Amino acid sequence: MRRIIAVLLENEPGALSRVVGLFSQRGYNIESLTVAPTEDATLSRLTLTTIGDDRTIEQITKHLNRLIDVVKLVDLTEGEHIEREIMLIKVKATGAQRAEIKRCTDIFRGQIVDVGPSVYTVQLTGTSDKLDAYLDAVGDASILEVVRSGVSGISRGEKVLGL
Amino acid sequence: MELLSGGEMIVRTLQEEGVEFIFGYPGGAVLHIYDAIFQHCDIPHVLVRHEQAAIHAADAYARATGRPGLALVTSGPGATNAITGIATAYMDSIPMVVLSGQVQSHLIGGDAFQETDMVGVSRPVVKHSFLVKRTEDIPETIKKAFYIATTGRPGPVVVDLPKDITDPAAKYEFKYPEKVKMRSYNPAHRGHSGQIRKAVNLLLEAKRPVVYCGGGVILGDGAELLTKLAKDLNLPVASSLMGLGGYPGDDRQFLGMLGMHGAYESNTAMHHSDVILAVGVRFDDRTTNTVSKYCPTAKIIHVDIDPTSISKTVTADVPIVGPVSTVLKEMLDQIAEMGATDAQTLDRSGIDNWWEQIDEWRDAHGLWTAARYDTNSNQIKPQQVIETLYKLTGGDAYVCSDVGQHQMFAAQYYRFNKPRHWINSGGLGTMGFGFPAAMGVKLAFPDEQVVCVTGEGSIQMNIQELSTCTQYQLPIKIITLNNRALGMVKQWQDMQYGGRYSQTISYKDALPDFTKLAEAYGHVGIRVEKLEDLETKMKEALSLKDRLVFLDVAVDPAEHVYPMQIAPNGSMRDMWLNKTERT
Numbered sequence: 001m002r003r004i005i006a007v008l009l010e011n012e013p014g015a016l017s018r019v020v021g022l023f024s025q026r027g028y029n030i031e032s033l034t035v036a037p038t039e040d041a042t043l044s045r046l047t048l049t050t051i052g053d054d055r056t057i058e059q060i061t062k063h064l065n066r067l068i069d070v071v072k073l074v075d076l077t078e079g080e081h082i083e084r085e086i087m088l089i090k091v092k093a094t095g096a097q098r099a100e101i102k103r104c105t106d107i108f109r110g111q112i113v114d115v116g117p118s119v120y121t122v123q124l125t126g127t128s129d130k131l132d133a134y135l136d137a138v139g140d141a142s143i144l145e146v147v148r149s150g151v152s153g154i155s156r157g158e159k160v161l162g163l
Numbered sequence: 164m165e166l167l168s169g170g171e172m173i174v175r176t177l178q179e180e181g182v183e184f185i186f187g188y189p190g191g192a193v194l195h196i197y198d199a200i201f202q203h204c205d206i207p208h209v210l211v212r213h214e215q216a217a218i219h220a221a222d223a224y225a226r227a228t229g230r231p232g233l234a235l236v237t238s239g240p241g242a243t244n245a246i247t248g249i250a251t252a253y254m255d256s257i258p259m260v261v262l263s264g265q266v267q268s269h270l271i272g273g274d275a276f277q278e279t280d281m282v283g284v285s286r287p288v289v290k291h292s293f294l295v296k297r298t299e300d301i302p303e304t305i306k307k308a309f310y311i312a313t314t315g316r317p318g319p320v321v322v323d324l325p326k327d328i329t330d331p332a333a334k335y336e337f338k339y340p341e342k343v344k345m346r347s348y349n350p351a352h353r354g355h356s357g358q359i360r361k362a363v364n365l366l367l368e369a370k371r372p373v374v375y376c377g378g379g380v381i382l383g384d385g386a387e388l389l390t391k392l393a394k395d396l397n398l399p400v401a402s403s404l405m406g407l408g409g410y411p412g413d414d415r416q417f418l419g420m421l422g423m424h425g426a427y428e429s430n431t432a433m434h435h436s437d438v439i440l441a442v443g444v445r446f447d448d449r450t451t452n453t454v455s456k457y458c459p460t461a462k463i464i465h466v467d468i469d470p471t472s473i474s475k476t477v478t479a480d481v482p483i484v485g486p487v488s489t490v491l492k493e494m495l496d497q498i499a500e501m502g503a504t505d506a507q508t509l510d511r512s513g514i515d516n517w518w519e520q521i522d523e524w525r526d527a528h529g530l531w532t533a534a535r536y537d538t539n540s541n542q543i544k545p546q547q548v549i550e551t552l553y554k555l556t557g558g559d560a561y562v563c564s565d566v567g568q569h570q571m572f573a574a575q576y577y578r579f580n581k582p583r584h585w586i587n588s589g590g591l592g593t594m595g596f597g598f599p600a601a602m603g604v605k606l607a608f609p610d611e612q613v614v615c616v617t618g619e620g621s622i623q624m625n626i627q628e629l630s631t632c633t634q635y636q637l638p639i640k641i642i643t644l645n646n647r648a649l650g651m652v653k654q655w656q657d658m659q660y661g662g663r664y665s666q667t668i669s670y671k672d673a674l675p676d677f678t679k680l681a682e683a684y685g686h687v688g689i690r691v692e693k694l695e696d697l698e699t700k701m702k703e704a705l706s707l708k709d710r711l712v713f714l715d716v717a718v719d720p721a722e723h724v725y726p727m728q729i730a731p732n733g734s735m736r737d738m739w740l741n742k743t744e745r746t
């Protein structure tokens with residue numbers, strides 16, 4: 001099953017490499033990983049998505065917790081949560097394609113953020129599934145370049161991952 | 164206000180931490196530190212002949228004393244030489260702090276002379292590591308390193324120290340923190356009482372219980388409590404390689420080591436048990452045989468300080484995360500309470516049948532009750548060497564071992580009655596560990612008999628330390644079970660590769676005369692070739708209290724270690740009992 005794990009990490013040099021090292025060392029897969037500082041300069045926040053059975057996920061969270069630099073973590077997929085990913089995509093846009101891409105982008109509530117004589121650059125935000133669906137809709141033939149941020153996540157409601 | 168340089172701060176911090184020995188080797192990046200040691204340090208420094216030996220010595224000092232070891236190495240090759248030692252300590256959860264020199268801060272990342280990314284290289288084999296950026300941070304960082312190394316599940320911690328921050332000319336205020344707190348590190352300090360109650364009930368109801376004692380019992384100082392629990396409830400005890408000494412080895416209730424080369428009665432009892440109380444173990448693959456066939460009728464109570472050990476390979480029915488000593492203590496308290504309200508609950512006659520069954524197994528194939536090797540051959544059997552050692556030392560010696568057949572024979576035939584006396588590399592299986600380990604133990608306990616049981620292969624991996632033993636007058640007894648082969652590997656080639664001895668006997672005519680080699684370093688060398696000389700010569704060696712003696716014993720090169728579990732696809736009870744007979 002796909003899981004989204006949010007981690008508060010000491011903002012120390014080498015901390016991120018310990019997280020990444022753990023995954024490669026123990027053969028767990030990382031689908032995506034995002035990391036940035038938080039409002040508290042001593043902490044970074046990571047969101048990582050991974051796929052595994054319950055036993056593997058349990059080991060992953062335990063091992064993450066065991067890292068000295070990990071302050072707290074939560075498996076967001078255990079409860080109600082919001083996930084977002086941002087994607088920038090360059091697509092071929094010539095002739096009739098231009099209108100077609102525009103329409104498709106509107107349907108997905110994306111924005112065309114840059115326009116060239118034969119390309120559009122589109123920005124799209126949403127769940128990973130939604131971004132996948134847009135890529136499908138546009139079709140491989142039109143896609144020139146894709147960059148995705150990876151998932152950021154937060155729980156719904158009152159629950160807060162903080163110190 | 165006291166102003167100190169970085170080098171001086173390191174010395175002071177080590178003193179404050181109560182460090183007894185610095186095991187180390189100098190070099191460019193640690194020159195400032197060594198100068199501070201020269202000028203200000205009253206902690207003895209032990210100069211090894213290879214950094215790997217410094218780490219093993221510090222590691223074994225920790226294993227034997229329960230206090231953290233300390234090693235100091237230079238950058239680059241000094242640091243990389245230390246890695247095998249650090250990995251060895253990591254696999255066996257040994258508390259240790261390793262200070263490594265690093266190139267000057269402004270050179271880091273530029274492929275400077277003797278630069279290695281030590282934090283990076285060591286990352287998978289440390290509990291934690293630090294790269295210190297500022298001189299002022301030295302005391303607190305080293306304090307944290309000791310705190311992390313010794314609490315929770317212990318392990319090695321690396322502190323990497325760029326040369327410029329130890330500069331004698333740059334002095335800063337020295338403040339030694341009384342305490343450290345880390346918001347991100349809070350090891351469990353007690354087990355869950357409800358879970359402990361469940362465990363106690365399960366254990367009291369069991370008809371075929373076994374206690375499975377692991378290295379965590381030794382590390383967590385739980386041997387006495389575990390022994391009391393087993394005694395009070397008349398429970399049979401099996402032990403992993405790392406748990407030996409956690410329960411008295413010569414006691415009737417001790418079934419012996421379990422696992423790949425475990426005793427017949429131990430593995431068989433595990434297989435047929437209905438409740439296993441596993442304490443301080445991690446169900447390593449050498450202890451379970453095929454996991455899917457592991458102890459099919461057993462409910463498993465698993466006590467360990469590290470949650471990641473629990474249900475990693477074998478699923479626990481009653482998991483208890485906590486220090487083994489406090490958990491065992493609470494189990495004993497709960498049992499006492501139950502006994503006080505209803506004495507009937509502590510009636511143990513329900514397991515009499517189980518003991519009868521175990522005794523039958525023991526009589527049939529027990530290590531100590533049945534014939535396990537040919538006593539009428541005209542060669543010295545390796546088992547006889549260990550039995551003789553056990554007899555002559557009364558089970559009181561510190562036995563440091565290397566890796567191979569000799570290690571398994573030592574584990575099987577030396578009955579460890581006390582914790583922290585069996586010092587070996589269980590998790591990593593590091594050849595070359597035993598001898599430097601013996602140095603660390605001998606320094607800690609100069610009046611105790613410290614023996615290194617080794618093979619002619621393993622001893623050559625750190626034999627240069629004979630010189631260190633000359634320098635510090637360390638009267639260790641090295642007993643080499645010399646089979647002129649990489650015996651353990653050769654055994655596998657016998658059993659699984661049609662006896663094709665690829666590179667396992669090729670050195671047999673190129674071995675040194677170990678007695679002369681020992682003499683060259685100023686030690687005593689004794690060679691034993693005949694069985695009738697074994698006991699007298701070993702006695703002589705052990706009686707030379709002030710000398711290192713290299714006792715080189717020619718043993719039967721054809722001997723295999725048995726029992727040996729059958730793999731792949733075998734269960735705990737599937738074993739070869741000798742070359743032709745299996746269960």
Ligand SMILES: Cc1ncc(C[n+]2csc(CCOP(=O)(O)OP(=O)(O)O)c2C)c(N)n1
Binds near residue numbers: 567
């Ligand atoms: C550093 C290292 N290299 C290789 C091995 C693989 N290995 C395990 S046992 C063994 C043979 C050891 O020979 P010896 O020390 O003579 O002991 P014996 O088995 O003959 O008693 C080898 C090569 C190891 N454990 N450690």
Ligand SMILES: [Mg+2]
Binds near residue numbers: 567618620644647650
């Ligand atoms: Mg050998």
